[in-house]
Amino acid sequence: MQKKEIGIIGGGASGLMAAIAAADSMKGRPGGIVLLEKKDRVGKKLLATGNGKCNLTNLSFSVENPGCYYRSRNPELLSAFFARFGVEDTLRQFERLGMLVTDKNGYVYPLSGQAATVLDTLRFALEERNIRTITECRVEHAEYRREGRNTGFYIQARGESYIFRRLILACGSTAGEKTEDMGGYELARSFGHSLIRPLPALVQLRCAGSFWKGLAGVRCDAGIRLIVEGKKGSHATGKEYSEQGELQLTDYGISGIPVFQLSRFASAALAEGCRVKAFLDFLPGFCGKEEIWNSLIEKKIRACHGRSMEVLFNGLVNKKIIQTVWKLNGLHGEDLVSSGTLVSVKKVFAMLRRFEVTVTASNPFANAQVCAGGVPLTEVDSQLRSRCCQDLYLAGELLDVDGRCGGYNLQWAWTSGYLAGRAAGLSL
Incomplete structure (x- = not known):
């Protein structure tokens, strides 16, 4: 002894x-x-x-x-x-x-x-x-x-x-x-x-959706807003958290520093049985500048009338993001900007600023940098x-x-x- x-x-x-x-x-x-x-x-x-x-x-x-x-x-x-x-x-x-x-x-x-x-x-x-x-x-x-x-x-x-x-x-x-x-x-x-x-905290978040493989590997500046819903009596219900920084998209969901900063809130809410949604803004530079954004959209649509979606959306964000958002709205790159596609076009623009995903889980402890609790x-x-x-x-x-x-x-x-x-x- x-x-x-x-x-x-x-x-x-x-x-x-x-x-x-x-x-x-x-x-x-x-x-x-x-x-x-x-x-x-x-x-x-x-x-x-x-x-x-x-x-x-x-x-x-x-x-x-x-x-x-x-x-x-x-x-x-x-x-x-x-x-x-x-x-x-x-x-x-x-x-x-x-x-x-x-x-x-x-x-x-x-x-x-x-x-x-x-x-x-x-x-x-x-x-x-x-x-x-x-x-x-x-x-x-x-x-x-x-x-x-x-x-x-x-x-x-x-x-x-x-x-x-x-x-x-x-x-x-x-x-x-x-x-x-x-x-x-x-x-x-x-x-x-x-x-x-x-x-798990400071960890990646897994999200619902079959489109993630097409987005894997993308890194971009983005705003992220996390909203907790559901489960009566939970202290987490109705709370919102937001961050901005370099977002990393994976074949299962979202990662990067802003996601890490929010992950402990997602982990806690999911553990209580709440629903967690994340809203991604792929053009955070326009946050608080909605008049400028709306004016830009109108100008782009007018300038590209009769031209392809590829021309309309060229250079706005990473191509993988655009291609994913087209598909989710029933469009293709070769489709033309016209009165018949205008509703879908505006939905694409809106989705680039408010891409909604459901968070299903955080990655396990093995992937986390620290623990909450x-x-x-x-x-x-x-x-x-x-x-x-x-x-x-x-x-x-x-x-x-x-x-x-x-x-x-x-x-x-x-x-x-x-x-x-x-x-x-x-x-x-």
């Missing part, structure tokens, strides 16, 4: 930051921290963030209004956490650890442009602080015992037994996992915590200490916090990891 000061379960971004913060708050007591990671190496997810460049935070974040950047059942509680360790603190921490950063329109990356730089910086910090890291180490049993001088957390993992005076759960979520591994959530539950159902923030205090179990701390995605794309989820990992690690260390 190995007896140590602090155990950290989970070697992702929040777990690594927690280990470093704990060690720095326990100066003069080296070797008292053990980090257990189920995968074959720590920080594997970090290597994939920001398309391999690791967007580690965002300068546009405002601590006064975290609800603009994060989703949670209790977003009002987030300000206190970020006020104690925010974006500037993250930048100073990585500077202290020896890493240089650069920003592109507020998006902060390592100067090298490689996610591996961030992971190496954290790994070197672990080594310098004599923090023991054990990989391929899945926790098999965990419990809290009050046994005099041996009071603490009894952990069994990979054939070894440990006693930790303090325990930090930084197990992450099921996002990006090939199997729906609920181990971290079950650990939290075993210590008395409740759970808001985890759902988790342990409620009301079950931890301002130090990320558990209100349900003595000497337990929680950090990262295990908690009910999910951010927008753009470095916000990593910022939550740094914030929660640092606060939990520092508090655990100081408590000793």
